Amino acid sequence: MATMGSSRHRAARQAEVTQNDQAIFEAARRVFARDGRHATVAAIAEEAGVGIGSLYRRYSGKDHLFRALLDHSNRQWAEAAERALADPDPWQGLAGFVVECVEFGQGTLAPLADEVEAAPEPDETSQRADTAFQDMIQRAHHAGALRPDVTAVDIILLIEQLGRSPLLEQLRLQGRTDLLDDARSARRRIVAVALDGLHHAPPTALPGEPPTLGLVEARWSTRPERRAAP
Amino acid sequence: MATMGSSRHRAARQAEVTQNDQAIFEAARRVFARDGRHATVAAIAEEAGVGIGSLYRRYSGKDHLFRALLDHSNRQWAEAAERALADPDPWQGLAGFVVECVEFGQGTLAPLADEVEAAPEPDETSQRADTAFQDMIQRAHHAGALRPDVTAVDIILLIEQLGRSPLLEQLRLQGRTDLLDDARSARRRIVAVALDGLHHAPPTALPGEPPTLGLVEARWSTRPERRAAP
DNA sequence: ATTTGTGCGGATCGATTCGCTCCGCACAAT
DNA sequence: ATTGTGCGGAGCGAATCGATCCGCACAAAT
Numbered sequence: 359m360a361t362m363g364s365s366r367h368r369a370a371r372q373a374e375v376t377q378n379d380q381a382i383f384e385a386a387r388r389v390f391a392r393d394g395r396h397a398t399v400a401a402i403a404e405e406a407g408v409g410i411g412s413l414y415r416r417y418s419g420k421d422h423l424f425r426a427l428l429d430h431s432n433r434q435w436a437e438a439a440e441r442a443l444a445d446p447d448p449w450q451g452l453a454g455f456v457v458e459c460v461e462f463g464q465g466t467l468a469p470l471a472d473e474v475e476a477a478p479e480p481d482e483t484s485q486r487a488d489t490a491f492q493d494m495i496q497r498a499h500h501a502g503a504l505r506p507d508v509t510a511v512d513i514i515l516l517i518e519q520l521g522r523s524p525l526l527e528q529l530r531l532q533g534r535t536d537l538l539d540d541a542r543s544a545r546r547r548i549v550a551v552a553l554d555g556l557h558h559a560p561p562t563a564l565p566g567e568p569p570t571l572g573l574v575e576a577r578w579s580t581r582p583e584r585r586a587a588p
Numbered sequence: 589m590a591t592m593g594s595s596r597h598r599a600a601r602q603a604e605v606t607q608n609d610q611a612i613f614e615a616a617r618r619v620f621a622r623d624g625r626h627a628t629v630a631a632i633a634e635e636a637g638v639g640i641g642s643l644y645r646r647y648s649g650k651d652h653l654f655r656a657l658l659d660h661s662n663r664q665w666a667e668a669a670e671r672a673l674a675d676p677d678p679w680q681g682l683a684g685f686v687v688e689c690v691e692f693g694q695g696t697l698a699p700l701a702d703e704v705e706a707a708p709e710p711d712e713t714s715q716r717a718d719t720a721f722q723d724m725i726q727r728a729h730h731a732g733a734l735r736p737d738v739t740a741v742d743i744i745l746l747i748e749q750l751g752r753s754p755l756l757e758q759l760r761l762q763g764r765t766d767l768l769d770d771a772r773s774a775r776r777r778i779v780a781v782a783l784d785g786l787h788h789a790p791p792t793a794l795p796g797e798p799p800t801l802g803l804v805e806a807r808w809s810t811r812p813e814r815r816a817a818p
Numbered sequence: 819a820t821t822t823g824t825g826c827g828g829a830t831c832g833a834t835t836c837g838c839t840c841c842g843c844a845c846a847a848t
Numbered sequence: 849a850t851t852g853t854g855c856g857g858a859g860c861g862a863a864t865c866g867a868t869c870c871g872c873a874c875a876a877a878t
Binding site for chain 1: 864865866867868869870
């Protein structure tokens with residue numbers, strides 16, 4: 359996707375450019391989440407399938423990239439919280455919020471807090487988000503849907519705890535793209551279990567198919583060639 | 589604890605030696621779990637409060653150390669599973685097993701599978717463990733304590749998912765030893781939530797005190813000096 | 819046809835960090 | 849005194865880091 363060999367028209371060219379924008383940004387999120395303070399710009403470029411130069415064209419450096427990711431993360435938190443409040447059902451709103459945040463990977467950037475000079479200034483967006491989040495919890499409590507002894511902080515930590523998936527990360531690293539969906543589905547079930555643990559109501563059926571043992575054993579298997587042939 | 593300045597007797601000296609053994613081993617577990625494939629021997633030595641030389645006296649290198657950790661992990665898995673089966677209450681046995689494994693950090697070594705030449709040969713210990721584990725799940729299912737739609741693999745992945753605690757790891761890195769117990773307690777609550785989600789029974793009260801918001805915000809705070817004065 | 823402009827991949831830089839070796843020191847036993 | 853043991857860390861060559869820079873491919877402008 360980085361090569362621009364077959365582009366013929368101006369519009370197509372521009373599309374490729376913005377596609378690279380997105381590829382770099384998403385790759386950066388994945389790599390920062392996976393490697394934490396050991397994340398490298400080269401790894402980000404490779405994950406994006408892009409040369410290092412193309413990355414430095416858009417971002418002045420590692421810090422710049424990281425700050426952009428933080429902003430994006432704040433926005434997602436705010437939007438998801440407000441979307442949750444818009445749901446007429448307090449519990450469905452909360453449950454959807456948790457699933458969204460886990461799959462987004464909220465909190466996976468936090469461990470880098472003290473590595474980068476990133477002022478977590480309480481800007482307007484994050485304040486809006488925090489009150490929306492608090493309202494959401496309170497509403498679920500008041501409706502009797504959320505068990506009374508769990509707090510907002512519990513839920514923050516729960517999201518953070520499920521936001522990373524070591525299995526998913528390793529499979530991606532191994533190039534086992536065939537198993538990614540299974541792994542995602544498997545985590546989705548665990549989220550559902552946790553939500554039932556939060557819910558003040560009888561459990562709902564777990565989503566998707568039960569994960570196979572092969573999913574767990576995949577990482578110990580002999581590596582199936584790092585990537586496809588060039 | 590590495591300096592041996594004040595030892596006076598032979599027994600005390602030996603005690604310090606074996607204490608270093610343990611310190612290195614446990615530090616290695618923490619660092620491998622925290623840094624994954626980026627773990628370095630220097631980091632392990634520092635975490636253990638020990639010189640690099642002392643580490644290389646005991647282990648021929650990184651691989652050797654890692655294999656020793658794998659063995660230890662297998663033993664824990666087997667012993668915990670058998671301990672669980674020894675519990676007359678199927679559910680209590682399973683729940684205790686999960687808590688034990690999460691706090692031990694089972695599965696945190698798996699992401700290193702393809703970095704090190706580590707043959708995960710199905711030795712006798714791990715086979716014993718696997719059958720014990722399967723029996724444990726089956727017993728809980730049969731007793732009606734474990735909700736019928738969760739599988740053994742679900743539980744393996746759940747343990748793996750909760751085995752790492754980004755918060756705990758970062759607080760340790762920041763030297764905030766004052767918050768470690770709070771963070772552990774907070775994760776313990778999340779495990780309890782998940783267990784209630786697994787349990788085919790009304791929820792039990794969450795353990796410990798609710799976590800404070802300060803716990804989450806700690807990592808963004810201005811760093812309180814990396815370590816104590818020398 | 820030629821020039822210009824843009825986005826790109828990656829070789830390459832000096833600096834840093836890697837796994838690991840080696841050596842001198844402190845202390846107890848001989 | 850001598851020996852033996854465990855230790856901390858300076859320092860080795862190799863590898864990797866963040867960042868720079870340059871030549872190429874291609875479309876638009878001339």
